[in-house]
Amino acid sequence: MVMLPRCVFKRVLQQFYSGHQGNPKSLLSAAFTALPGGDAAAGRRSQATIPDIRERTLIAVKPDGVQRRLVGQIMQRFEQRGFKLVGLKMLQVSDDLLSQHYSELRTKPFYPRLLHYMTSGPVVVMVWEGHKVVQTSRMMVGHTNPAEAQAGTVRGDFSFHVSRNVVHASDSLEGAQREIQLWFQKKELLSWDSCDQTVTCEV
Ligand code: UDP
């Protein structure tokens, strides 16, 4: 018979009643987990399985989105999904910033028109944080060409032509890091703990 200290016994009961199925096997697993170093002993978690909830991406509501008063609805989608806003500002973009942002597209035939569009009015640019936020936000934003974007995506719901596709989202981890540094100073980004952190993800 294993004697558990009172505090460990309390943790066993907490683990048992929060999320375990209530069968004897899960009670045993809860007991193992509650012991010091017990996560490993119970074979539950390893460093590799802990989700990276600090990934960040850059999302921008383009001038057409701002003109059409879509900022709130677009932000709401990211909040609703559970991502955390860590940077936000509205600005009139300079040609210089934009040419750095779209440097890979410089040789494209649509580039001059893209520059004109993106500087035609203010944009709202933000940094969102969360597990796999780069990949997930690309899915939420939808195909570059709204004609091919799925309904339910931002572009699929609010636009119909590639020349005015409402929103920008970084397309890779490296791209996100480059774009965040380009658009934001370090001091403009906040690291903060959201109270739902342990509710939306096992951390
Ligand atoms: N774009 C365009 N015509 C095209 C392709 C792209 O006007 O044929 C614009 C569009 O605004 C797009 C942006 O250029 O969002 C950047 O293109 P990219 O291929 O990076 O697409 P995204 O990453 O925005 O989906």
Ligand code: MG
């Ligand atoms: Mg792109």
